[in-house]
Amino acid sequence: MKMHRSITDPAALEALRRELMAEGQAAGASVSVCCGTGCRASGALEVVEAFKQGLAARELPVKVNTRMTGCHGFCEQGPLVVLEPGNIFYCRVQAADVEEIISRTIVEGQPVERLLYLDSASGRRILREENVPFYRGQERLLLAHNGRIEPASLADYLAVGGYAALAKALTEMTPEQVIAEIKVSGLRGRGGGGFPTALKWEICRRAEGTTKYVVCNADEGDPGCFQDRSLLEGNPHSVLEGMLIGAYAVGAEAGYVYVRHEYPLAIAHLSGAINEAREYGLLGRGILGTGFNFELKISRGGGAFVCGEETALISSIEGITGEPNPRPRPPYPAVQGLWGCPTVINNVKTWATVPPIINKGGQWFAATGTAGSKGTMIFSLTGKVNNTGLVEVPMGITLREIVFNLGGGIRGGKKIKAVQTGGPAGGCIPEALLDLPLDYEQLTEAGSMMGSGGLIVMDETTCMVDLARYFLSFTQDESCGKCTPCREGGAQLLHLLEKITKGQGAEEDLELIAALSAAMQDSSLCALGKLAPNPVLTTLRFFRDEYLAHIVEKRCPAGVCRSLIRYVIDSSACTGCGRCRRACPAGAVQGTKKEPHLIDQEKCTRCGACLEACRFAAVLVN
Amino acid sequence: MGIDLEKVDRIIEKYGNDATLCLELLQEINGTFRYLPREALVRVAEKNRTPLSQLYAMATFYKSFNLTPRGEHEVCVCMGTACHVRGAPRILERAEEILGIRAGETSADGKYTLQTVNCLGACALGPLVTVDGQYHGKLNTARVEKLLRRSPDEDAQEHN
Amino acid sequence: MAGQTVNFKLNGEEIRAAAGWTIWQAARAAGVFIPTLCHHEALHPFGACRLCVVEVEKDGKKTLEAACSYPAAEGLSVETETPRVQKSRKMTAALLLARCPSVPLIRELAARLGVAEDSLPLKGRAEEACILCGRCVRVCREAIGKRAVSFAYRGPQRRVSAPFGEEAPDCIGCTACVFVCPTGAVKAVRQDNRLRLSPWQTELPLLSCSACGRSFAAEKVLRHLHGLQKASFDPETLCPVCRRKQVGEALEKVSKLGKAGSFPPGKEQKQFKH
């Protein structure tokens, strides 16, 4: 792609954009291979290589571009390939399929049936990406370009309208007008708390001090969430542009992106984008010929969930001088943040939402959603649901719609029990409340929270006590240990839950659990400790009978808690195939070929390998 | 155990005495030596006039650092929520049995280190394990067996 | 901002506090007692133990906040002894008692707040004395400027420690940490002209007074002090008692000579040295 060095003013930006778009239209066809972390894990890079070689080896009437895009959000079906023209969508593509795709689809214009997405509801294969149910119900604002552009390519980002919002903000709006526009949009922080973004910016703008900072929180520690990774990996320029606009609005000239070290690809793409932006004058001094200066650095986290908490994050960026523990607030970072200077910290998604709001106006954004929650939200839909992946949905949609329309219902035809939102800080929402519309306040009222967008679906084989124990062991593992309620209270709480899952609980324990939870919520120093009891309290509220089954009957209804279950073989279903016998690492399965097998309970370690191995549903959990 | 202090010095030089880069500096030392050798921390403290206690605090606070050498191959089991509900605990247990070490430990021959992580961000592919940074998704206990029974060295030989 | 004040309600009464004060400071000035553990007046607010929580009403919302670190602000309404506060303090005391079952300070506190022995299932080690208030770490950092010791690990494993749990190379033996520790978890033992600090695993030689011969301070401390305050006489050799004596003698001499303004004398000093 030919590009002139340095974009010196908005007119040059527009001229370049027109050129790039024309070039894009001139190109005959394109093959977009998803090269996000998920698809890479399934072999996407080999697919790209195969396309490159296959296309080069052939004389084709039109030029075909092979593009390595960011995550399309449907990682489970990966590697994904989208062919244009036609929006033809292939999933689970392997390098060996590429030859056929080239000869059938690119040359002959015919689809390769077996690679098309199979809609389990209708039993039909679907040709176009936009018609796949998983995508059809979505409203993709932030993820719109992820599958269309090369992540770190400035040219690609410009061709889809990138940096127009920045040009508009810098040349047509005052900082106050930018803040006002964000206020009209009703945008709230997407990092968990849901704090009004415009208010935060306003406080920072008004705060005393000449040196100010903007920070992008990309720590994404919530286990079960990957939308921030996906955005940074797939469209880093959109986050950059948002931060530039925010910096202009609050009066900052420097910023940091704090990324967790577990995301090497996101870091690579982000630093690529930063370098290119700097090269073309979109970072640095006198941006787009205005008096606005801005520099951006990446700060890598070291593997600590609590560093996503804003005051701990600040200490972590400051490095050796600060302990990476949360600090008492106030003062809030917007008044006293990095090195004591006013600092705006926003989540990746929050920043990426800024450019479309500036482009299309706050009114336009506010038209979607509920009274208090505007725009779209990206969820990581995972767990026992048929389609797992990233879904970007309008606020106000019900959880049921997400699970059943986009998610395609529960795996293996099982029954849904609950969904969990908000990760370890959130709570479980039982099936009966699934018609709850997506809204910050309504989720909080139900005892959960929006969080940063985790949505885990659970069926009848998920044990709610075990899940509460799981989240608590996570928060204990990640607690910084600074304050008494979280460190000591969390340890006591975890101990009690472990007792119950081992069948050693007593009914009084439930009272103590409530008291400990209340103390943690009330008096912990930071939100990690304050919110950690949520999963316990919501499961206790909605699934008390499951707790009682563990305590009184010494039984785990979901068949998960080890100490309370036995695996047995249903002799009427067992065909004697021997798979379970071979799978059992403890040698506990006995039997002769073609005869029903038996499990020796003495030897059985309850690892569940036999259950996994059995193809005839003959292994039962009691 | 002696380590190559020149390597440490080069890394210190690269990052300089910038407090904000201290985490990066330690990451690189941790990557180079596959742990944070004590001598290296002492060297950083001396050269950058950083209190050794702060380096020790960081080294023990952040999960990505190790104070004892990691094995040649790193097996990392994702324990994120999505992986948990799809059976990660069983995967971990299987991995522990096969490698003969507990999570967080390194095998006596120095070949393997088994670690857990609270989310690798590829939840749709859970349960998930990485071996030397390579992702292996949609696992079950049988596939873990296959993955770990053959050492990555054999893998490498096959590729050659 | 100097001289500015803020007005807020404390237990129903309108009180005035200097801008920049915490609720705890304002309450103390008003004669209202709020219990603390991790707080120390010589150190920055830390907010870790959560014993000092009070109920703060702001913009119509009531929350528990740590009085030791929450800034007093115009229009707040603060209650220091509501049932919610008492319940929270009681649980904090119970948690600390479970962690440190044999520390007298914690036992007294728990008894005072009505915490029953064994109210929680998980028990700490009998010899555990550290409540992780961090005063030792903070005094070393904030007051002494040494950062010889720090917190290590996190979550339930958190502890205060010298680097690698072994001897602290930056420790000067000032024993400020011993002085501020509320539970006796940090200890100093002086024996055979040596100072032993636990749990820092650190041992330092003590200097003997050149006049009386008693060992009195670690050499590194004196060097540190020497570097900080440019005392014109050599303090390295005299214990505080002898130094006072010496100063007295010098004063006497000065007054005898009737010469004002030459104190502390530079030259005469040396004659006390051996």
Ligand SMILES: Cc1cc2nc3c(=O)[nH]c(=O)nc-3n(C[C@H](O)[C@H](O)[C@H](O)COP(=O)(O)O)c2cc1C
């Ligand atoms: C323990 C803890 C972990 C957090 N982790 C994250 C995170 O990974 N990403 C994030 O954006 N916000 C996280 N937050 C929320 C941040 O503190 C902060 O509220 C947020 O970054 C503000 O951005 P927003 O207004 O755009 O949401 C976390 C909070 C706590 C208490």
Ligand code: SF4
């Ligand atoms: S609540 Fe937990 S994570 Fe937060 S400061 Fe207290 S101990 Fe640390």
Ligand code: FES
């Ligand atoms: S990584 Fe390819 S769809 Fe997510």
Ligand code: FES
């Ligand atoms: S005295 Fe306030 S939290 Fe410890």
